Amino acid sequence: MHVVMDSASRASRHGAVSATSAAPGGREDTSRVGPNTLIQTLAVVRDRRGPGWAQYVSSHARLPDPLPRTMVDERAFGALVTQLVSEFGVDQAEEYLSEAGARTGEYVLRNRIPRPVRAVLPRLPRSLALRALLRAVGAHSWTFAGSAGFESRVRPEGGEFTLTPSFVCATAAADRPMGSYYARAMEVLVRALVAPHARVAEQACIATGSPCCRFSIVLAPSRTPLVEPLEASCALS
Numbered sequence: 001m002h003v004v005m006d007s008a009s010r011a012s013r014h015g016a017v018s019a020t021s022a023a024p025g026g027r028e029d030t031s032r033v034g035p036n037t038l039i040q041t042l043a044v045v046r047d048r049r050g051p052g053w054a055q056y057v058s059s060h061a062r063l064p065d066p067l068p069r070t071m072v073d074e075r076a077f078g079a080l081v082t083q084l085v086s087e088f089g090v091d092q093a094e095e096y097l098s099e100a101g102a103r104t105g106e107y108v109l110r111n112r113i114p115r116p117v118r119a120v121l122p123r124l125p126r127s128l129a130l131r132a133l134l135r136a137v138g139a140h141s142w143t144f145a146g147s148a149g150f151e152s153r154v155r156p157e158g159g160e161f162t163l164t165p166s167f168v169c170a171t172a173a174a175d176r177p178m179g180s181y182y183a184r185a186m187e188v189l190v191r192a193l194v195a196p197h198a199r200v201a202e203q204a205c206i207a208t209g210s211p212c213c214r215f216s217i218v219l220a221p222s223r224t225p226l227v228e229p230l231e232a233s234c235a236l237s
């Protein structure tokens with residue numbers, strides 16, 4: 001299964017903005033993330049607050065204008081998150097980021113997941129479909145999560161994944177989890193491809209002192225508790 005969270009040309013990854021790190025496993029330029037991090041987040045601000053606010057936030061976060069359609073330095077996304085928190089407060093910023101994550105997930109569904117895959121995965125046993133989705137996301141996670149390492153595990157009624165360290169959450173120290181962008185993006189994908197009532201939530205976050213950002217995936221539509229006891233370790237094995 002081939003899925004890319006955002007488009008990127010090799011040329012763009014060697015563009016003017018420097019990349020600062022290379023990840024294990026042969027991935028390169030993992031300090032870059034897909035342009036949807038900026039595009040969708042600013043689109044939410046524009047829709048909720050108007051174009052003047054979107055321009056204000058963009059300029060104060062020193063984002064490029066116009067926004068690039070190729071990979072961007074993850075620090076630009078961090079600067080945008082910092083600006084959102086500064087202007088609107090943590091809760092409002094998280095709400096905007098959550099919607100931006102959902103829009104990014106929908107973009108990925110429409111543009112980055114082949115139609116046959118969209119047709120086949122929902123017909124598979126849910127654990128198999130989730131395993132295939134998480135494997136595909138993991139293979140391309142650096143376009144989604146930048147320099148963060150991505151690990152995942154499938155369990156009978158769902159699964160979980162970690163981002164270590166999640167750059168955005170590490171940027172936005174707060175008294176609440178700050179990774180709803182990632183949670184909602186994943187939730188859109190899981191609902192479309194695995195289980196229509198699935199829920200994804202961040203259970204532990206670097207922003208609040210956890211060594212990683214840890215997300216749970218619950219597939220059942222029932223009243224299955226979403227919040228589980230936090231585990232001290234971020235290891236999923």
Ligand SMILES: [Zn+2]
Pocket residue numbers: 166169177178179202204205206207212213214
């Ligand atoms: Zn987090």
